[in-house]
Amino acid sequence: MNLFNLLNKYTVAILFMLTIFACNQDSHKNFQQKPELISFASPWTSAFIVDSLYPHHFVNNEGEHLLILNKTAWAYFKSEDPEGVLKRAKDQGVNVIRVCLEGALYFETLGMDSWPWGGTRENPDFSKFNEPYWDEVERRIQLAGKYGIGIDLNLYNSLSRKAHELPYQKEYWDETINRLGKYSNIFTWEIMNEYLGDERFQDSVGNYFYKNDPFKRPVITSAGTTDDACWPQKEWMGISIVHTCTGSTAEYDLKDWYFSVAQNSRSHGKPAFNNESGREIRHKNDDPIHRRKQAWIWYTAGCHWTWHSWEGCEGIDDASYRGPGQEFMKPVTDFFRSLPFWEMDPNFTIYNATSSEYFSVTLAEPSRKINIVYLCSLETGKHITDEVANVRLPNGGFKISFINPSTLDTLKVAELQSKGLGKPSPLQIPDFMDDLAIVIERTQAKKQTVIEGTE
Structure with missing residues (x-):
């Protein structure tokens, strides 16, 4: 091989490497500079991250700490009365709602389908986005911010078990970060609801959001009801997440079940957050006093809690319904928010x-x-x-x-x-x-x- 051919060979190789580098730079170009944050009144003056000094809690740029009372509100982005949803949540002491960006939960009852892509769920076009839906999502995120409420954003819900098969998913992640990550009241990115399958895919999603969200919000996923947190050892898993979709019946003892699960969840050096508790009827969590006790136990154990009820699921637009025990949620959160809870x-x-x-x-x-x-x-x-x-x-x-x-x-x-x-x-x-x-x-x-x- 003569000198000219040798130089030509290396030139081609170098150009190829530069092309790959340029493509990689282009694919992340929107993440190189932190966008201007759209912020709201306290507590959502800036995005919350895990506090390095008090690693069981969350802190924002202003040094404010967040004691979470979350509420399930799956169809908030499609509900008929989003402001009514927020007003009821605020009256209960709620400061985070759990919403699916993709999902058609309780479609038979609600007839609502949160669909972020082109086409329809039956005939999808994953190469495009449903622009009117995304516009409305942004409007409702801003509305929630005005009510002092953050969003636990669930990326895959009805599609969780086939998400790894879908095309153009990196584009979906980019769109989510670029379009929604600029709002300070996006609290956390939740990959899937109650599904730990396709671990490699979830690792890919988790690591992508963990590395590319310029505001470094926590990334999570969730399993079904267990006695301990899911994947707490993973670096991208920012919160120790557990569900207790259990009831107020004798087999779920306040001490040996609810308190024990809280202790387990807090043992991983991360914030412990039960982001789905048991609801009435379906999970037999029907005793309002028992439900009050569950919340007080979790907060006194140094954890964060969720109010899960029919009113945030099938009944999201029922302005008159109140689940048993909801009247006790604001007093418990008022109590703990009056304390330096993050130091305790x-x-x-x-x-x-x-x-x-x-x-x-x-x-x-x-x-x-x-x-x-x-x-x-x-x-x-x-x-x-x-x-x-x-x-x-x-x-x-x-x-x-x-x-x-x-x-x-x-x-x-x-x-x-x-x-x-x-x-x-x-x-x-x-x-x-x-x-x-x-x-x-x-x-x-x-x-x-x-x-x-x-x-």
């Missing part, structure tokens, strides 16, 4: 019950400046009387407030002087039915002492 972690030594008729869940700030104890009977309607618990607190003075979880009324206030961790203090608990919240606030800090005999 589960605690297992502060409160020790002496009765087996109830159990406790505790959330505490590390210095014990503020501590929350939630007491919960296993059975609805159970009265707890004459209980004297033991509390283990550092040296100092503490103000103790006993709160009604359903109304947030203060029932009683007491003072306590602790002599240190080695000397638990007795605490008289007011008689209560079903549940009771206790706020323990440090009023006086004293020099810390170690437990006697451990010096």
Whole structure:
């Protein structure tokens, strides 16, 4: 081979490599510069990411933390009264709704099909996009932002089990990021609903959104009801996601099921988010008091919760329907949002019950400046009387407030002087039915002492 042919060979190879590089650069050119964010009033002043300092929680650019109450609203992008959906959600304390970008859930009842591509579901054209639908999606995302509500955006719903077979899907991902990612109230990208099949495809989608969303929102997917989070070890999986589509019946115990699943979900060093709980009738989650307890347990366990009901599914446009227990959602979220919840972690030594008729869940700030104890009977309607618990607190003075979880009324206030961790203090608990919240606030800090005999 002469010198001319050799140079020509390498020239062709170099040109080929440059062409490939240019194509790759072109395919990502829209992601090189962060677009101007369309933002809303608090809390959606900017996009939320996982807080590196408090990795079980979310924070935005302004340092605001987000305590999630999510609500299922699958057909929000197609509902007849989107503003009514948002008003009802806001009244319940909801700040995130879970919506499908693609899906035809409950089509027999609603007749609504969220279809992002050209053509129809029966005769699709995946090389094009349904522009009027995308325009309406953007309008409704902005409307949600004005109501202070974010979007858990589900990319594949009715097509989840065949998404890996569809053509032009990278174009769909690009369109989603470019067109919808500019809104600060897009909370998370959710690949699929209750499906962990086609793991390689989901890894491709997850990694693509993880790497290309300029605002670095969390990416998730979800499985059906399990006792622990799905794929928490994956780097692209930003949240520890679990579903409890279970009921308020005896086989799903508040302590051994709901509390245990919350503990499991929070054990992975990521925010723990139950983004689909049990709904009434279908999942037999019909007891409103039990549903109140489920929410309080999850929040006191340091996790995030969802209100899942017929009203967000088949009944999305029914302005009069309210699911059992929905009236208790705003008080519980108001309570925890009033706290520095992101600084607090589960605690297992502060409160020790002496009765087996109830159990406790505790959330505490590390210095014990503020501590929350939630007491919960296993059975609805159970009265707890004459209980004297033991509390283990550092040296100092503490103000103790006993709160009604359903109304947030203060029932009683007491003072306590602790002599240190080695000397638990007795605490008289007011008689209560079903549940009771206790706020323990440090009023006086004293020099810390170690437990006697451990010096």
